[in-house]
Amino acid sequence: MKDGFRQRMAWLHTWAGLVAGWLLFAMFVTGTLAVFRPEINQWMRPDQAVTRVSEGEAIDAADRYLRQHAADAARWFIRLPNPRDGVLEMYWATRDGEWHDALLDPGTLRPSVQRATLGGEFFYRFHFELQMPYPWGRWLASFAAMVMLVVLVSGIVTHRRFFKDFFTFRPRKAAQRAWLDAHNALGVLALPFHLVITLSGVITLMALTMPAALDARYGADSDAFYRERGGEPPVLPRSGVDRPLPSLRPLAEAARRHWPDSAIGTIVVGAPGDANARVTVLQADNAQLRIRGAAVVFDGATGRLLDVMNAPRAAALTHDVLYGLHTARFAGGGLRWLYFLCGVLGSLMIASGLVLWAIKRRQRETKASRPTFGTRLVEVLNVAAVAGLPLAIAAFFWSNRLLPVGLADRAQVEVWCFFGAWALSGVHAACARPRTVWLVQLRLGAAAFALLPLLSALTTRQNLFQAIMRGQGVEAGFELAALAFAAMLAWSAHKLRPARAPTAIATRIEPAPRTLREEAP
Amino acid sequence: MIQLAVLFSSYAAFTALCLGMDGHHREVFGRAPAPGRKRLLRGAGWALLLASLLLAIAIGAQGVVAWAVMLTLSTVLLVLLLAYWPRRVAPLGWLGLACAGLALVASVWS
Numbered sequence: 301m302k303d304g305f306r307q308r309m310a311w312l313h314t315w316a317g318l319v320a321g322w323l324l325f326a327m328f329v330t331g332t333l334a335v336f337r338p339e340i341n342q343w344m345r346p347d348q349a350v351t352r353v354s355e356g357e358a359i360d361a362a363d364r365y366l367r368q369h370a371a372d373a374a375r376w377f378i379r380l381p382n383p384r385d386g387v388l389e390m391y392w393a394t395r396d397g398e399w400h401d402a403l404l405d406p407g408t409l410r411p412s413v414q415r416a417t418l419g420g421e422f423f424y425r426f427h428f429e430l431q432m433p434y435p436w437g438r439w440l441a442s443f444a445a446m447v448m449l450v451v452l453v454s455g456i457v458t459h460r461r462f463f464k465d466f467f468t469f470r471p472r473k474a475a476q477r478a479w480l481d482a483h484n485a486l487g488v489l490a491l492p493f494h495l496v497i498t499l500s501g502v503i504t505l506m507a508l509t510m511p512a513a514l515d516a517r518y519g520a521d522s523d524a525f526y527r528e529r530g531g532e533p534p535v536l537p538r539s540g541v542d543r544p545l546p547s548l549r550p551l552a553e554a555a556r557r558h559w560p561d562s563a564i565g566t567i568v569v570g571a572p573g574d575a576n577a578r579v580t581v582l583q584a585d586n587a588q589l590r591i592r593g594a595a596v597v598f599d600g601a602t603g604r605l606l607d608v609m610n611a612p613r614a615a616a617l618t619h620d621v622l623y624g625l626h627t628a629r630f631a632g633g634g635l636r637w638l639y640f641l642c643g644v645l646g647s648l649m650i651a652s653g654l655v656l657w658a659i660k661r662r663q664r665e666t667k668a669s670r671p672t673f674g675t676r677l678v679e680v681l682n683v684a685a686v687a688g689l690p691l692a693i694a695a696f697f698w699s700n701r702l703l704p705v706g707l708a709d710r711a712q713v714e715v716w717c718f719f720g721a722w723a724l725s726g727v728h729a730a731c732a733r734p735r736t737v738w739l740v741q742l743r744l745g746a747a748a749f750a751l752l753p754l755l756s757a758l759t760t761r762q763n764l765f766q767a768i769m770r771g772q773g774v775e776a777g778f779e780l781a782a783l784a785f786a787a788m789l790a791w792s793a794h795k796l797r798p799a800r801a802p803t804a805i806a807t808r809i810e811p812a813p814r815t816l817r818e819e820a821p
Numbered sequence: 822m823i824q825l826a827v828l829f830s831s832y833a834a835f836t837a838l839c840l841g842m843d844g845h846h847r848e849v850f851g852r853a854p855a856p857g858r859k860r861l862l863r864g865a866g867w868a869l870l871l872a873s874l875l876l877a878i879a880i881g882a883q884g885v886v887a888w889a890v891m892l893t894l895s896t897v898l899l900v901l902l903l904a905y906w907p908r909r910v911a912p913l914g915w916l917g918l919a920c921a922g923l924a925l926v927a928s929v930w931s
Contacts, residue, residue, distance in 0.1 A: 467839045467896065469904045489896040492889045589882045630883060634824065638890040645897065 309457035312450065317653050318678065320447040322685035323430075325650045327444060329689055331497075332643025333423040335628060335636055336778075338385040340420030343778040344700045346760040347414055350386035351407025355564060356549050358388055358406040363548045365409050366390060366572070370400070375535050376569040378548075382584060387412045395538075416710040417700055422718070428505065431719075435508060442509045445501040452487075452494055459484045476663065479656045486649035493642040494649070500626035503619060529616050530609050531592045533580035535570030543575045543601035551603060555581035555596035558608060562587035575601050585629045590620035651686045658682055680729045687741035688725030690789060694748035695721030697782075701759045742793035749786035753779040822928035823880060827888055829921035830873040832895040836914030838866030839899055848903060849910050869918075876925070 333340065342348065353361070362378040370376060370392040379389040388406035393399050405412045418425075429437035462468070462484040469481045487494065507514065507522075518525045526532045552564055565584035571577045577600025583593025594610035612620060624630055628639045661675045671679070699717035703710055729737050756779065757763030767775035839845045841862035846854045854862065877888035902910050 465844065466842065467835075467845055467900050467903055469900045471904050485897075485900050489900065490893045493893055496889075589886070625886065631886075632883075635883065635887050635890065638887065638894060642890055642893055645893070 306457055306460075309454040313454040313458045314657065316447050316454070317451045317650075318657050320444045320451065321650055321654045321657075322681055323440070323444045324448055325647060325654070325685050326689055327427055327430075327441060328643060328647040328650060329693075330423040331427040331501075332640055332647060333693075334420065334427050335640050335643065337420035337424050339774045339778060340423065341385065342774045344417045344419040344697070345413045345415055346756070346762055347705075348387070348412050349408075349410075350381070350405050350412055352386060353381070353406045355380060356553070359549045359552050359564075359567065361404075361406045361409055362388055362390055362567070365402070365404065366392065366569075367545075369402075370394075371573060373572060374538075374570075376567075376572060378567040378569075380564055380566070381406055382563060382565070382586070415700075415705050417714055418711050422696070422715060428501075431715075438505055438508055442502060442505045445498055445505075446509075448498045449495075449502065452491075452498060455487055456491075459487065462488050476656070476659050479652055479659060483649060483652040483656055486645050486652060490642050490645040490649070493639075494646055496622075496625055497642075497646070500622040503622045504626055506619075530612055531595060531616070531620075533568035533570065533582070533595065534578050534597060535568075536576040536578060538571045538574045539576045541575040542573060543577065545569070545572045545577055545579075545600055546603040548579065551579050551598050552581050554605065555598075558596055558610065559583050559587065559594055562593070565593065569600060572600065577601050578606075585624075587630070589624045589630050590617065591623040591627060591629070592620050654678075654682045654686060676734075679734060680726070683729035683737050683741060684722070684726035687738060687745060688722050688729065690745040690785070691725050691741060691748065692718045692722035694745060694752070697752055698748065698755060701755050738796045739793050742789050742796065746786045746789035746793060749782045749789065752782045752786075822924050822931065823876060824884070824887060826921050826924035826928060827873050827876045827880070827884065828891045828895070829917045829924060830869050830876065831888070831891050832898065833914055833918040833921055834866050834869030834873060835892075835895045835899050836866075836910060836917060837862045837869060839903070840911065840914070841866055845903060848907050869921075873921075 358380050359378070362380075366373075366376050366378070372395065373392040374395050374397070375393050377391040381388055386406070388404045389401070390404070391399060391401045403412050404410065425431075428441045430441055431437065432440065466488075467485075469478075469485045471478050471481075473481070502509075514522060514525055527534070548567060548569070552567060556564060563584040564581055566582045568580045568582070569577065570580075579598040579600045580595055581598070582595045585591060585593060587593050590612070592612070594608065596605065597607040597609070598604065599606055628636060631639060658675065658679050661678065662671060665671055665675060696714055696718040699714045703713055703717075707713060725741055728741065732740065753764040757765075762772070762775055764776060764779045766772075767779070840849060841854070841859050843853045843859075846852070846859075846862075873891075874885075874888060877884040880887070899910070902913065
C-alpha cells in the first residue's frame with residue numbers, strides 16, 4: 301500500500317511537472333527578474349534624468365502638474381519617488397474611464413525618459429499575465445501555480461530519500477544520477493522558499509480564481525467587499541458641486557504623523573475639485589511585511605481627517621502578509637539578493653526536472669534507433685523553454701540598446717524582439733541536429749550576456765568600468781549579474797557538450813544503479 | 822551585523838548536522854563518527870540552528886524571513902563544498918562559527 305502511494309505520487313510528480321514545467325520555468329525566471337524591477341528599469345533607461353527632491357517637494361510638484369493637466373479627472377494616483385526609483389509616476393482616469401500616465405522628473409516636471417521601454421515592468425507583467433489578454437493569462441498563471449503546489453507536494457513524497465541523504469550531490473556520477481541529485485538538492489534545500497512563493501502566488505490571484513465566497517456574500521457589488529475589508533482608497537462619484545481641492549502637502553504631512561519612521565508611498569485623490577473629493581495617503585510598501593501599509597483618508601473638500609486604516613483583521617492580515625512575502629517589497633538589498641538567488645535555484649530545479657524527464661525517457665528508448673515523437677517533442681520544448689528563454693531575455697536587453705530612441709512603438713518593438721528570439725530558438729530546436737541544439741543555444745546565450753556590458757558601453761554614455769569606479773551600484777550590479785549569468789550558461793554548455801557518442805545526453809548515461817531503479821517511477 | 826551572525830550561525834549549524842551523518846562524516850574524515858561524537862555534532866547543530874532562529878527573531882519579522890532564506894543559502898554552500906572540496910568542510914564550519922561569534926559581539930558592541 302505504501303509503495304503504491306509513492307508510485308502514484310511519482311507518476312503525478314512526473315507528468316504534472318512535465319506539463320506545467322515549461323510555463324513554470326518561464327514564470328520563475330521572469331518572477332526572479334521582477335525582484336529587481338526598478339533596477340532593471342534604471343538600466344534600461346540610461347538617459348533618464350531624475351532630480352532628487354524631498355518628499356514634500358515631490359508632492360507639491362505632482363499637485364501642481366495634476367491641477368494643470370487633469371483638473372477634472374475622476375481620480376489621480378500619485379506614486380512618489382523612493383530611494384530605489386526617483387521617478388514621479390502619475391496616473392489619472394478621465395470621467396469617461398480613459399487612463400493616462402506620466403513619468404516625470406520631480407524636479408523639473410519634464411518627462412524623465414526619452415527611450416520608450418517597458419523595462420522591468422515587462423518581466424513583472426509577463427510573470428502573471430503571460431502576455432495574454434485579461435483574464436486568460438492570469439487564469440493560466442494561477443493554474444500553473446496550483447499545479448506547482450501539487451508537483452512540490454508529490455515531489456516531496458517521490459524524492460523523500462533525499463531527506464535521508466541530506467546534503468548529497470554527486471556531480472561526478474553518471475549523468476542521470478547527477479541530474480537527479482541536483483534536482484533533489486535544488487528542490488529540498490530551497491523548499492521553504494518554493495512552498496511559500498508558490499502558495500502566496502496562488503493567493504495573489506485568489507479573488508479571480510476562487511470568487512465563490514465573494515459572489516455568494518456580496519454578489520455583483522464586489523466593491524462592498526473591498527470597502528469592508530479596508531485598506532482601499534475610497535472614491536465617491538462626483539456630486540457636481542465644485543469645491544477647491546486643498547493643497548496636498550499639508551494633508552500628507554498630517555498623515556505622515558501616523559508613521560513617522562517610514563515614507564509615503566502613494567497618494568490617491570478621488571473626484572478632485574468636487575465636494576465629494578477624497579484624499580487617501582498610503583504608507584510606502586517597503587515599511588512592513590504586509591503588502592499594504594497604513595492609510596489615512598481625508599475629506600478632499602474640507603481637509604478633515606475621516607479615517608485611519610492601519611489594523612486589518614486576521615484574515616485580511618494573513619492575505620496581505622502572504623502577498624507581501626511574494627512580492628518582497630519590504631526587503632532591503634541583502635534580502636532582495638537572497639530572494640533572487642532562491643528564484644534562480646527554483647528555476648534550475650524546474651529545468652533539471654525537465655531535463656531529467658528527457659534523459660530517463662531517452663534511456664528507456666536507447667534500443668530503438670529513433671526516439672518516439674513524444675520524446676522528441678519534449679526535447680524540443682525543453683531546449684526552447686530552458687535555453688531559449690535566456691536568449692529571448694538577452695534579445696530584449698540588446699534591442700533596448702540597439703533600437704533607435706525615436707522609433708515609433710519602441711517599447712512594443714522590444715517586446716517583439718523578445719518573442720521573436722524565443723520563436724527562433726524554438727524553430728532552431730525543432731530543425732537542427734539534436735546533439736548540438738543545447739550547445740549552440742546555451743553558448744549563444746552566454747555570448748549575448750557576456751557582450752552586454754560591451755554593447756552598453758558602445759551605445760550609451762556609461763560603461764561597466766566607470767559604474768564600478770563611481771560606485772553606481774545599479775548599473776554595475778546589472779552588468780556584473782549579466783556576466784555571472786553568461787558564465788553560468790557557458791558552464792552549462794560545457795557540462796552538456798557531446799563527448800564522442802551520438803547524443804549529448806545519452807552518451808553520459810551509464811546503467812542505472814539499483815537504488816535508482818527503486819526510485820524511478 | 823546581527824544579520825551576518827544569523828547567516829554564519831546557520832551555516833555552522835548545518836555543518837555540524839551534516840557531519841553528524843555517517844555518510845558525510847565518512848566523506849570528510851574517512852570514517853564514521855563514534856557514537857559520542859555523533860551525538861555531540863547533532864546536538865551542537867540543533868542548538869546552533871535554534872540560536873540562529875532566536876537571533877533572527879530578535880531582528881523582527883524581516884529577520885525571520887531572512888533566516889528562512891539564509892538556511893537555503895547555507896545548505897547550498899555546504900552541498901557544493903561537500904561535492905567539490907570535502908576537505909574544506911570542517912575548517913570552514915569552524916570559521917563560520919568563529920565569524921558568527923565575532924558578528925554577534927560586534928552587533929552587541931555597536
